[in-house]
Amino acid sequence: MSKRDYYEVLEISKSASAEEIKKAYRKMAIKYHPDKNPGDKAAEEKFKEAAEAYEVLSDDNKKARYDQYGHAGMGGAAGGGFGGFGGGMNMEDIFSQFGDIFGGGFGGGQRQQQSRGSNLRIRIKLNLEEMITGTQKTVKVKKMKLAAGVTSKTCPTCGGSGVQVKVMNTMFGQMQTQTTCGNCQGVGKVADKIPSGANAQGLVKEEEEITINIPAGARDGIQLNVRGKGNDAPLGGTPGDLLVVVEEEVDKLIKREGDNLHQELYISFAEAALGTSKEINVVGGKVKIKIDEGTQSGKILRLAGKGLPNIEGYGGKGDMFVHINVWTPQKLTKEQKEFFQSQLENGDMNAEPTGKEKTFFEKVKDMFN
DSSP: OOOOOHHHTOOOTTTHHHHHHHHHHHHHHHHHHHTSSTOOHHHHHHHHHHHHHHHHSSSHHHHHHHHHHHHGOOOOSSSSSSSTTOOOOOOOOHHHHHHHHTTTTTTTTTOOOOOOOOOOOEEHHHHHEHHHEEEEEEEEEEEEEEEEEEEEEEOOTTTTTTEEEEEEEEEEEEEEEEEEEETTTTEEEEEEEOOOOOOTTTEEEEEEEEEEEEEETTTTTTTEEEESSSOOOOOGOBBOOEEEEEEEEESOOOOOETTEEEEEEEEEEEHHHEEEEEEEETTEEEEEEEEEETTTTTEEETTTTTTBBOOTTTTOBEEEEEEEEEEOOOOOOOHHHHHHHHHHHHHOOOOOOOSSSOOHHHHHHTTTT
């Protein structure tokens, strides 16, 4: 099912101010809040939809991208959590990020926190072909997991509310404050039974195989977020995320510059003079290119669309630039030396620029025009 327009979700115009966006979101959040609509899945989805719209429209950079490209400009997905909330947000995400919008929650009490596991970070090396076409990688990750047989009980300090209430007598009368329970850290539960081998939080270190989806056009240094594949939370809370940092393997032939690719091609003096065709490597296969008669060393051939796809989802691909180098022979036979000597003597092979030759800087400029 296609996503609804974010402005339509919040029932505002594209010219709405930041304050109007916030006010519209608060109105929707209150209307569909789970505390007011217990057990209503439709209301919960509308609540999440409103939060997703606000997450984008309240950020100037994201809003500008959305206004220009729509939903297509809001990034890809990797394992269900890359590039914004997408469809993988949960209620705790909303309350943790936008809790101030609600002004203290519903029913007069502080909302009980849910424990969350810590994130894990790993690095994955990809070759150029994997980065261009996208791929799947299965990795083994050592992570903290909730041990079998762990049980919990209601926190005796806060009675399961996750908060401690303190009453102080002041010259103005009694003042009541609420703070996060120091015994259960706001979860409302504490460990009751912990199996042998587990730590005090009921967690043990185990190895797990995790499949990671790498989007086409991934770049060196980009970080993908695989939701819920980090460390488990104590007492069955929300797991953390697995953060995957992409590293590019150095290719011996092809060099990368943004979405464009470069490689050098050496040809002989005879091939440059007479012209020829050459088969070269490109990512995903080979292509044949034509070398014109009289090609000069330093010429750059541009193969449109043979570079990398744009990871931001704007469409199109970069180009492949082939840099021609004429290889001067270092050893000549007696007959070859006599041939070249005769050409020098009669002037048939003198360097005679026509004036139309391009400088290095002109060649570089042409590459990007």
